[in-house]
Amino acid sequence: MKKRAASPDVVVVGGGVMGTASAWELARRGLSVVVLERSVPGAEASSAAAGILGAQVESHTPGPLAELSRASRRLYPAWVRALERATGIDTGYRECGVLKVAFRAPELGRLAREVAWQKPRPRVLSRRALARREPNLDAKLAGGIAYDDDARVDPRRLFRALHIAAARAGVVFRSGAYVRRVVNEAGRAAGVALDDGSVVRARHVVVAAGSWTSLVEGLGIAAGAVQPVRGQIVELETPEPLITSVVFGPRAYLVPRDDGRTLVGSTMEFVGYRREVTAAAVRDLLTAAIELVPAFGAASLGQSWSNFRPYTEDELPLLGGTELPGLWLASGHYRNGILLAPITAAVVSALVRGKASPVPLAPFAPVRRAQP
Amino acid sequence: MKKRAASPDVVVVGGGVMGTASAWELARRGLSVVVLERSVPGAEASSAAAGILGAQVESHTPGPLAELSRASRRLYPAWVRALERATGIDTGYRECGVLKVAFRAPELGRLAREVAWQKPRPRVLSRRALARREPNLDAKLAGGIAYDDDARVDPRRLFRALHIAAARAGVVFRSGAYVRRVVNEAGRAAGVALDDGSVVRARHVVVAAGSWTSLVEGLGIAAGAVQPVRGQIVELETPEPLITSVVFGPRAYLVPRDDGRTLVGSTMEFVGYRREVTAAAVRDLLTAAIELVPAFGAASLGQSWSNFRPYTEDELPLLGGTELPGLWLASGHYRNGILLAPITAAVVSALVRGKASPVPLAPFAPVRRAQP
Secondary structure (H helix, E strand, C coil), X not given: CCCCCCCCCEEEXXXXXXXXXXXXXXXXXXXXXXXXXXXXXXXXXXXXXXXXXXXXXXXXXXXXXXXXXXXXXXXXXHHHHHHHHHHCCCCCCECCCEEEEECCHHHHHHHHHHCCCCCCCCEEEEHHHHHHHCCCCCCCCCEEEEECCCXXXXXXXXXXXXXXXXXXXXXXXXXXXXXXXXXXXXXXXXXXXXXXXXXXXXXXXXXXXXXXXXXXXXCCCCCCCCEEEEEEEEEEECCCCCCCCEEECCCCEEEECCCCEEEEECCCXXXXXXXXXXXXHHHHHHHHHHHHCHHHHHCEEEEEEEEEEEECCCCCCEEEECCCCCEXXXXXXXXXXXXXXXXXXXXXXXXXXCCCCCCCCHHHCHHHHCCC | CCCXXXXXXXXXXXXXXXXXXXXXXXXXXXXXXXXXXXXXXXXXXXXXXXXXXXCCCCCCCXXXXXXXXXXXXXXHHHHHHHHHHHHCCCCCCECCXXXXXXXXXHHHHHHHHHCCCCCCCCEEEEHHHXXXXXXXXXXXXXXXXXXXXXXXXXXXXXXXXXXXXXXXXXXXXXXCCCEEEEEEECCEEEEXXXXXXXXXXXXXXXXCCHHHHHHCECCCCCCCXXXXXXXXXEEEECCCCCCCCEEECCCCEEEECCCCEXXXXXXXXXXXXXXXXXXXXXXXXXXXXXXXXXXXXXXXXXXXXXXXXXXXXXXXXXXXXXXXXXXXXXXXXXXXXXXXXXXXXXXXXXXXXXXXXXXXXXXXXXXXXXXX
């Protein structure tokens, strides 16, 4: 066996999109990084996500999360270009826009009023304009809101590219490494202790453990600060794509891929870590999809799966430094982890290197959840 | 390579449940049998079927098919016992009864009138009696008809047992053998010609090719005499079975397995050999299943599949001799192939050995479909 190298500069807990994006960013800046993953890289929400880059469609009120989301969306084009350059992998990033549609005029009016604060202002599409944009949508739809700057990406391709890019940049990955706690030495993070009794020493610890974050001890956050919220997804397959935009209906969203697959999502369930796909959810998702695009009735049922969004009570991520110097959190991204990956990586990279964050972090400070 | 043995007594076209059951029966009587299968044994309807032994629930009028069905059901207990003795495999045969349920009293009354001719007479269950029998059925059901003598079997287990029993009895199986036509020599069947140009000679030819029967040339039946009717099935999984009887609702049937799987079927579609599982069908099946047993809403979605029933225009099988001596048909069993396998095997075995059929065959004579 090869002798293990000296302690890395940074140990990252969690080999999902957040941890890997942060590790890649740090490695490109010359730091040595080890990523510890309890399962295999990208096993969880990172590859289960739908990949909606819904900076605006997912922002229902102005505020810091809406700003963070827009900042991350701005980073996306250059970020995926860099990934594609580094790996040759097409991440499926498409500036396709997102449509939020309504079956009745009053509902469309409500949607239009709700987005009045947004910049750029989403456009209201008439029934006819909507049909021109997506001819396979149900003709009974009253119209929709067009979020032209929102986009989509294929999370599995994105993750593969990220993982390969990080590995090529020198990041070391260890799978099956179950982190029990952060090691506190003289009031500073000094690494992490694994459940096999071993310790991985590092000057910086970044915890990006998604829905499993609260299971890591020594973070100084409440036991239930991050909770899993299950989402179920069903994939439909058609010979050609029936839609090109992401479509949000009243009861489901549809995310097309270029190859004729369309994801139909999703549920929001507090059921712990139970990874089922249930009959009632599939019934509801299929009903909603066929209601939006009747031709989906003849689509083939593809894969179905479920996974967990890392939910926080105020629905804001836990992003930034903690009360323990050297310990950084990048978790709790809830419904928008894929969207928020590049800005999160930029924030983590700046903080670990002692630079100023590119965005204000006060609203996301993990210590807001410190136990009394 | 081993030298091929002399010509067998019988060549069977089709390695599904009909062909295999017939081959087993013949081999036990001392005949040498080769089974030719275009795909792999049991690849098609034989393993896709739900396994309802619905001799009565599937018989809507008195007549020869109702008689044939009851005759086959009578054979089942001894047949599966023999299979289990020969192989040690539990075929999942369960004398569980079949319930046909109605949501409204007038519908229940109609169902009760429709079965008045049946012997034994199915019982009418009140709302309360139905709930006692199957407590997980929706409490809103008005009642049901109990077909106490109908049963179920697990077609995949049944087929595995049949295939092994036949092989142990000396039946030779050839997979990937695509039969093009029956060889007619001096006005008598003399074997079959394969698409690779080779001929398998035999004194008797039994065609049991299910939905692919019409593709075999030289049978003397119309081109579309047997057509594929697609059925889609979805499997649900619960920790414990929620029902023990087979349940027919207005829009789907439910077939429990002992391990917590429940099959939900099915559709009836003339779509050629397109093997899809479609979004609309899954939506409808799940909706119907949850309507019948609300607790299925929380069940896990299991496997889903589709396959083809060998349909004939008058819905009667093609069973018996043809205009060509030595050529026998055992096909077109439509919705009840699993049920009709033992009687079909008994008929084929008798005819090939020059004995009288155990049941009247005139209504099923394949020649009724002879081309003009």
